Amino acid sequence: MMVDAGPQLSRRPGEHLKNHLAYQHSHERFGALIRGHLHPLSPPARVAGLSDQLISLDAGVATYAVGGMATHWTGVTPRHHPTVERSQAIPATEWDTLYGHAEALLNTRTDLTENAISHQVVLDALTAEYAELADPYGVQPLPMAAQRRTDNPRLVRWTGMDTILGPLADGDTDAFLLREQHQCTRLVPATDGSRIEYAEIVDHITCRTVKVEASTYVVACGAVLTPQLLYASGIRPPSLGRYLTEQPVAFCQVLLRDDAVPIPLDDLDPNVWIPVSPGRPWHCQIHRDLPYDDMVTDPDVDTRLVVDLRWFGLVDPRPENRVCFSDTTADVWGMPEAGFEFSLSEDDRARQHRMMADLRRAAASLGRYLPGSEPRFILPTLPLHIAGTVRMGSDPDTSVVDPHSRVWGVENLYLGGNGLIPTGTASNPTLTSVAMALRAANGILASRKQPSTERRAHERPGILVPR
Numbered sequence: 001m002m003v004d005a006g007p008q009l010s011r012r013p014g015e016h017l018k019n020h021l022a023y024q025h026s027h028e029r030f031g032a033l034i035r036g037h038l039h040p041l042s043p044p045a046r047v048a049g050l051s052d053q054l055i056s057l058d059a060g061v062a063t064y065a066v067g068g069m070a071t072h073w074t075g076v077t078p079r080h081h082p083t084v085e086r087s088q089a090i091p092a093t094e095w096d097t098l099y100g101h102a103e104a105l106l107n108t109r110t111d112l113t114e115n116a117i118s119h120q121v122v123l124d125a126l127t128a129e130y131a132e133l134a135d136p137y138g139v140q141p142l143p144m145a146a147q148r149r150t151d152n153p154r155l156v157r158w159t160g161m162d163t164i165l166g167p168l169a170d171g172d173t174d175a176f177l178l179r180e181q182h183q184c185t186r187l188v189p190a191t192d193g194s195r196i197e198y199a200e201i202v203d204h205i206t207c208r209t210v211k212v213e214a215s216t217y218v219v220a221c222g223a224v225l226t227p228q229l230l231y232a233s234g235i236r237p238p239s240l241g242r243y244l245t246e247q248p249v250a251f252c253q254v255l256l257r258d259d260a261v262p263i264p265l266d267d268l269d270p271n272v273w274i275p276v277s278p279g280r281p282w283h284c285q286i287h288r289d290l291p292y293d294d295m296v297t298d299p300d301v302d303t304r305l306v307v308d309l310r311w312f313g314l315v316d317p318r319p320e321n322r323v324c325f326s327d328t329t330a331d332v333w334g335m336p337e338a339g340f341e342f343s344l345s346e347d348d349r350a351r352q353h354r355m356m357a358d359l360r361r362a363a364a365s366l367g368r369y370l371p372g373s374e375p376r377f378i379l380p381t382l383p384l385h386i387a388g389t390v391r392m393g394s395d396p397d398t399s400v401v402d403p404h405s406r407v408w409g410v411e412n413l414y415l416g417g418n419g420l421i422p423t424g425t426a427s428n429p430t431l432t433s434v435a436m437a438l439r440a441a442n443g444i445l446a447s448r449k450q451p452s453t454e455r456r457a458h459e460r461p462g463i464l465v466p467r
């Protein structure tokens with residue numbers, strides 16, 4: 001049984017909203033749609049660190065919908081660098097297998113835009129500029145969780161939660177129950193705290209509260225709402241909410257030289273990547289994405305020539321960087337209100353300035369800046385890659401979950417999502433979080449030795465009991 005506080009927005013649960021024809025070819029229209037799906041997590045007045053010119057968490061948001069941010073994410077799914085980014089909590093020998101499975105689940109591929117003219121132009125120009133970068137960390141196509149449709153190659157099928165569910169998304173099995181607009185407000189631990197006895201779920205459709213008893217509980221509702229639920233449940237290990245990381249974003253737009261084209265009217269966008277590597281602790285993606293609020297569209301610009309350069313930086317995890325929860329103020333969902341305490345260290349800061357210089361280098365090799373979109377750090381910061389708040393580790397004093405994603409000291413409670421990533425990272429986190437979740441799922445399955453038909457009634461996942 002799976003519950004989600006938000007509504008189901010598509011026929012198949014958790015589908016990517018860009019799969020609808022109306023949004024496939026307009027970043028502006030799609031941007032306008034999803035802006036309404038981003039709910040601020042904390043009132044700006046309570047946010048600390050706003051004066052920082054490189055990063056601010058004022059844009060901390062959550063999406064309340066079945067599928068969460070998978071209903072609108074960009075689908076960029078690189079592997080994290082083995083030494084610069086990846087956590088050592090999982091043995092090095094397992095990462096490649098886990099990543100392979102995660103890529104298959106998400107339908108990650110590098111051929112999405114291989115025939116697009118602007119993709120080839122960008123790839124060639126940057127390959128020449130960055131000739132010193134050795135394989136496998138040189139300029140290359142960006143791995144994308146999306147595929148061109150074979151019945152109409154002008155359209156792309158973007159991966160959403162329905163992709164992961166596979167046949168379960170079609171709802172024709174009793175083995176899986178999905179309840180939309182059901183919000184888990186509390187997990188109720190046994191008196192000694194060693195296990196969860198039941199979950200308290202508010203059904204926002206009927207305004208009833210129900211108890212759900214299960215043998216295993218998994219909380220995966222984002223890097224802020226996951227620790228929020230633990231906090232509300234009185235599960236408050238010392239590292240909860242701490243070691244928070246977020247990636248500063250250096251951004252600009254470039255107009256490709258028009259002697260480099262002609263680009264057909266219905267061409268797809270470029271998707272080019274320069275991976276993180278030692279000495280370059282930043283992730284570079286050259287593509288097109290949703291406009292930021294401060295961007296003005298010039299009707300005289302041929303948008304086929306515009307490319308976005310997004311460079312994401314790495315910040316070190318430090319315990320003082322955190323999301324904290326109020327004991328006195330509730331958010332609109334009745335949960336402890338979140339607030340952020342976050343700043344950059346001198347090392348973090350120096351890294352971001354090197355990243356900005358590199359962004360300028362790449363831009364110069366491609367064309368000239370789009371007027372009004374010259375290089376800058378995006379504020380409030382918007383990669384939405386908050387991590388570390390329920391971090392994985394091998395020491396219960398400095399982590400919230402063990403290497404199998406189980407909350408230390410609570411035998412039947414597992415967590416999932418970007419909050420588990422314990423390291424400073426620059427690349428998009430989703431693929432890594434899915435890899436970690438697969439390891440946890442394998443562990444949960446292995447621990448459930450009996451076949452499901454032999455399990456006692458109360459051990460079946462998700463029994464609804466009216467309160």
Ligand code: KBG
Pocket residue numbers: 074075076289290310382383384385428
């Ligand atoms: O361009 C995207 C990017 O791919 C991503 O992962 C992040 O979530 O948001 C960016 C847009 O601000």
